[in-house]
Amino acid sequence: MKICIYGAGAIGGYMGAKLAKAGADVSLVARGPHLAAMNANGLTLIEGDTRETVPVRASEDPADLGVQDYVIITLKAHSVPAVVERMQPLLGPDTTVVMGVNGVPWWYFYKLPGPWEDHRLPSVDPGDMQWTGIGPARVLGCVVYPAAEVAEPGVIQHIEGNRFSLGEPDGSKSERANRLSKALGAVGLKAPVRPAIRNEMWVKLWGNLSFNPISALTGATLDVLCTDPGTRAVARGMMVEAQAIAETLGVKFPIDVDRRIEGGAEVGAHKTSMLQDLERGRPMEIDALVASVQEMGQLVEVPTPTIDTVLSLIRLRARVAGCYDG
Numbered sequence: 001m002k003i004c005i006y007g008a009g010a011i012g013g014y015m016g017a018k019l020a021k022a023g024a025d026v027s028l029v030a031r032g033p034h035l036a037a038m039n040a041n042g043l044t045l046i047e048g049d050t051r052e053t054v055p056v057r058a059s060e061d062p063a064d065l066g067v068q069d070y071v072i073i074t075l076k077a078h079s080v081p082a083v084v085e086r087m088q089p090l091l092g093p094d095t096t097v098v099m100g101v102n103g104v105p106w107w108y109f110y111k112l113p114g115p116w117e118d119h120r121l122p123s124v125d126p127g128d129m130q131w132t133g134i135g136p137a138r139v140l141g142c143v144v145y146p147a148a149e150v151a152e153p154g155v156i157q158h159i160e161g162n163r164f165s166l167g168e169p170d171g172s173k174s175e176r177a178n179r180l181s182k183a184l185g186a187v188g189l190k191a192p193v194r195p196a197i198r199n200e201m202w203v204k205l206w207g208n209l210s211f212n213p214i215s216a217l218t219g220a221t222l223d224v225l226c227t228d229p230g231t232r233a234v235a236r237g238m239m240v241e242a243q244a245i246a247e248t249l250g251v252k253f254p255i256d257v258d259r260r261i262e263g264g265a266e267v268g269a270h271k272t273s274m275l276q277d278l279e280r281g282r283p284m285e286i287d288a289l290v291a292s293v294q295e296m297g298q299l300v301e302v303p304t305p306t307i308d309t310v311l312s313l314i315r316l317r318a319r320v321a322g323c324y325d326g
């Protein structure tokens with residue numbers, strides 16, 4: 001089974017190191033000093049007290065790697081449209097593409113029964129580039145739970161978690177999902193196949209939608225922003241609006257908003273990825289995490305006054321910092 005991880009930074013590097021260590025046929029698409037370090041010295045994974053280095057096959061050019069059974073995309077959401085053309089050599093008629101990316105996925109409405117079936121989302125898929133160039137029939141949904149970072153080029157620091165939930169857009173228990181689930185399970189990751197992946201996606205998105213921009217606007221870590229009465233109320237307002245949108249689309253939430261905020265607080269003094277990106281002057285995932293939910297609200301005619309307010313603030317904050325051009 002040939003697996004290629006496209007955008008093997010923190011999350012893709014973590015998964016790639018686990019697969020490579022177990023002898024899987026895995027290759028990585030990466031770039032810059034991180035790619036150079038992996039090719040020179042191998043990929044190092046620090047997990048708990050263990051530090052292990054494995055040789056990996058890595059390239060910036062997908063044409064070096066050939067047609068794959070699975071392409072697992074672990075780029076930041078805004079980086080995907082630009083690589084669709086470049087990834088074509090990896091895609092054959094039977095290639096499955098797993099979107100290991102936070103936020104509302106571009107394929108969200110594919111095979112979603114109801115009035116919006118096959119609707120496209122310009123906020124995450126401008127010009128339908130992914131819908132046309134990857135194709136929703138190839139896609140296996142994924143919710144990414146581990147936390148990791150690139151500690152230095154070629155070195156991945158695992159922080160916590162090992163679950164990558166998988167799910168077909170139509171909820172079926174497919175052969176392709178089961179095969180990947182087993183392959184990831186065999187290397188020590190958890191990859192359950194879920195019958196309703198969108199439900200799980202929204203629970204994760206609740207946090208990213210609200211905690212990420214609030215942390216970037218305030219500089220506060222999760223423990224602080226989830227317990228300060230003012231920012232907690234803002235997060236709650238955004239989550240309640242998101243819940244109304246999702247429920248209109250048929251989503252069922254297994255927990256309530258307050259439990260989700262408590263879960264955020266329990267993570268502790270953690271800087272969200274959006275705050276980290278702002279501090280490092282890197283592009284921020286504002287469209288996939290926040291603008292996409294506003295767009296869905298407009299589609300299903302659910303008002304989003306709190307999301308609108310926070311979105312306008314975070315957009316301007318990010319533009320001023322040179323981290324966003326939307």
Ligand SMILES: NC(=O)C1=CN([C@@H]2O[C@H](COP(=O)(O)OP(=O)(O)OC[C@H]3O[C@@H](n4cnc5c(N)ncnc54)[C@H](OP(=O)(O)O)[C@@H]3O)[C@@H](O)[C@H]2O)C=CC1
Nearest residue numbers: 007009010011030031074075076077101102144146147148
């Ligand atoms: N890190 C985490 O703890 C978590 C992340 N996620 C989500 O997972 C996704 C991936 O995040 P993360 O792993 O942190 O991101 P990273 O930025 O660490 O990884 C993406 C990698 O892709 C590389 N890349 C970008 N464009 C290209 C290109 N054109 N060709 C080759 N390589 C490229 C980047 O290089 P460069 O650095 O040069 O841009 C980077 O090394 C995001 O959606 C994120 O929100 C979800 C849960 C937790």
Ligand SMILES: CC(C)(CO)C(=O)C(=O)O
Nearest residue numbers: 207208211212271272273
């Ligand atoms: C906020 C958090 C920890 C969970 O919602 C996250 O996923 C992120 O930092 O991007």
